[in-house]
Amino acid sequence: xxxxxxxxxxxxxxxxxxxxxxxxTRIVAAEQAPGLPSxxxxxxxxxxxxxxxxxxxxxxxxxxxxxxxxxxMLIVQVNDMYLGIMVDAVVNIFSDVEMESRSMxxxxxxxxxxxxxxxxxxxxxxxxxxxxxxxxxxxxxxQLTRHxxxxxxxxxx
Numbered sequence: 001x002x003x004x005x006x007x008x009x010x011x012x013x014x015x016x017x018x019x020x021x022x023x024x025t026r027i028v029a030a031e032q033a034p035g036l037p038s039x040x041x042x043x044x045x046x047x048x049x050x051x052x053x054x055x056x057x058x059x060x061x062x063x064x065x066x067x068x069x070x071x072x073m074l075i076v077q078v079n080d081m082y083l084g085i086m087v088d089a090v091v092n093i094f095s096d097v098e099m100e101s102r103s104m105x106x107x108x109x110x111x112x113x114x115x116x117x118x119x120x121x122x123x124x125x126x127x128x129x130x131x132x133x134x135x136x137x138x139x140x141x142x143q144l145t146r147h148x149x150x151x152x153x154x155x156x157x
Contacts, residue, residue, distance in 0.1 A: 007087035010064040013127035
């Protein structure tokens, strides 16, 4: 049994395993930096660690308004770096046994973005489970690792 954090992104529901989430915070201002991959809008600090802020609207080409008062940032650890994933709202936490799960292969290719691993039926709608390990291509992860090293003066620890 796994617990999933269900979030709103425009008119979609997305979910992420609570095991991946370090903390849920209000969205903070991200410092812009040159040379970041598409969808990474800047960086901020979390417990003295560099966090690369991900705008899912931009990355997934999901139309949406600016993030409002209920918007949150999910701090997740991916390998040795932190990502701050912006969502429009956090809806609830549910166990995956409370939801009907489906493989993404059963959905049209337009919904099978590289970042989703499965879909869960939640409240009569599908919630698409985000896999944080799939958010960045290995080339982009290497680029962020180099950028983080430059930001911290070369000390990644």
